[in-house]
Amino acid sequence: MRTRVGIIGAGPAGLALAHLLRLRGIDSVVLEARSREYVERRVRAGVLEHPTVELLREAGVADRLDREGMPHHGLSLRFDGADHRIALTDLTGRSITVYGQQEVVKDLIAARLEAGEPIVFEASDVRPHDVETDRPYITYVDADGTPQRLDCEVIAGCDGSHGVSHTAPSTVPSTRHEHDYPFAWLGVLAKAPPSHSELIYTHHERGFALHSMRTPEITRLYLQVPPEERIEDWSDDRIWDELGRRLTADGFTLTTGPIMEKGITTMRSVVTEPMRHGRLFLAGDAAHIVPPTGAKGMNLAIHDVWVLAEALGRYFGEGRTDLLDGYSDTCLRRVWRAQHFSWWMTSMLHQAPGADDFQRRLQLSQLRYTASSTAAATSLAENYVGLPYR
Template identity: 70%
Template sequence: MTDTQVGIIGAGPAGLLLSYLLHLQGIDAVVLEARSREYVEKRVRAGVCEQPTVDLLRNIGVGARMDAEGMPHHGLSFRFEGEDHRIPLTELTGKCITVYGQQEIVKDLITAHVDKGLRIEFEVSDVVLHDLETERPRVTYTDADGNACELICAAVAGCDGFHGVSRPSIPEGQLKVYDHEYPFAWLGVLAKTPPSHEELIYARHERGFALHSMRSPELTRLYLQVPPGESLDNWPDERIWSELQQRLETKDGFTVREGPILEKNITPMRSFVVEPMQYGRLFLAGDAAHIVPPTGAKGMNLAIADVRNLAWALKALLQVGDPEPAAAYSDRCLDRVWRAEHFSWYMTQMLHADPGADAFQQRLQLSQLRYTVRSKAAAGSLAENYVGLPFR
């Protein structure tokens, strides 16, 4: 049996950042993770960091490698009808985004934990949350050596993702669920080839959406819209490259640099929110509470905004004895969550080929794209949301 102030479920960027923020405020925490350290450090996920995310990581002293290896982007391209249209993010907002993989942030935070002697337990199993409605919730689990363990804390943070144990631990009927599934999925590939363009390209094409991104000067991240339930068996490398060439081509002869494909995966597209994001002394953060389609590059950034709020609320609760910020945690987060949900939905519906859309709807989609790239006001609104709204 171990006593700590906060038990954190999940060692993704949300759980690790929360643990480190609490440490900086003098609050003890223990992080429990079902996977191995090697797995979480190699798990390729998001790659776009908003300006507020970048500033926060710098301010707490874990941004040195991000500044050395991350790739700042001052614009992005919308591509449709064979032409490229650049949205000048920095010119419109004074801010930028930084391409730096989620797994790299995880590595940096794990290193910071090791340097400070902060506790992360990897490869735990049988995690169960107890007594959440009390002031002393418990977490029971089996550690990596097979020992039965119990963690007694003052609060539990559920940072274990959409499929984790935290959200299902809340009694039925306590949460209102908003769930929307899209009629397509993303086929994502990681290729060992230099990026074909210096910035991200969002392409709307009759054959389906495509995205050109990157993870480093030597690694390109690319995505294709595919039907939901599609099998990777239907997508040999040759077909992937052929489809990318067609969807990303321009009238002036742009071509995609091809190379060995290192990874492939298919991700369904959905929007999902639960309200409230808390029950008793359990606080949900990140994908445990909300999912956005990846078109808006908001998932990891929302998780980071959540735990920034949560760290502040727990400091007030545990050090000052003020319960109000913790009670208001959900409302404070959901204001930003719903803004990001709308922006991600907007980007998704503007750029994807909806199999159920008629000719009228397709013309409306093109009209929205043309207006967005031609109007400084429309482009400015998109840029403001894309680089990240200021933290409250």
């Protein structure tokens, strides 16, 4: 096969890029290691920034999002046994929308297949080649076991932190900035109505907890645990008991129900610089990872491919290379802002191992200031709802 843009990965980044390119008349082929069923059922992020929602609307793939998404105009910081609401919309004029990453993926897959554009699922041994030349190509083995070659002019690596794109041979030296956090999140998906109308970020002496949701019938909840914790040691009863302890507040009742999924995720920050190697452009988790506290991962990926689609449109349409040359720097400015915000939220809300009373009192001081100062609350709000793309 031959195409203009070969896209590795059918997550939100790869699929959004393919859709944005199609709107510009640029053909592409998407290669995905997993099956369609797996990709559409993979539960990940669930908070969409205001600019992300606006982009999906402009791209014509937000019909179901607008019907089923859950707009939120505020969130709660819960500490000292009480809620302190951050009024996102009142402070910024913008909001967030709770809509699962897998739902965004379903919408983008449906739009692409309806347009008759190719997605190659279950492609194994995917490898980019000759990325430093003007004739890059990708080799892979299709679902029938047949070796294939995809010739292209540009390769987009949207295959996540465990993919092959960020390890592709390159003559361009890269720097990988990494930071490991001394805790993990135990996350559960429960068949239970949300216990609160908005997200609750809880600072508690036993550790951080987060109350979120995916639909009016399904709740998403998280507990801070040590990174070496084993999920086998957490029965459903133990999980609900610990959530009840940490989320306690006056007038709050935790709604429980059957736990559908549970798992433990370590927390880290990663930034790869630059995000380009010749004709290979990295996007999303292939280039950067943020701790989930700030709800930035999928939103950064969508911003990356928005920048890349615009740059490729100018390149193929007008022969301009300046936007492609500036791709990495443009994306990294937003990436580092999101990294700082996510680190700040994480540091303010979690109980660090070995923290003394002095450090805990500093955390509470920051929380109280953020909840009581309009300037501090506005800073949190504008970062949380998403800074403008331009």
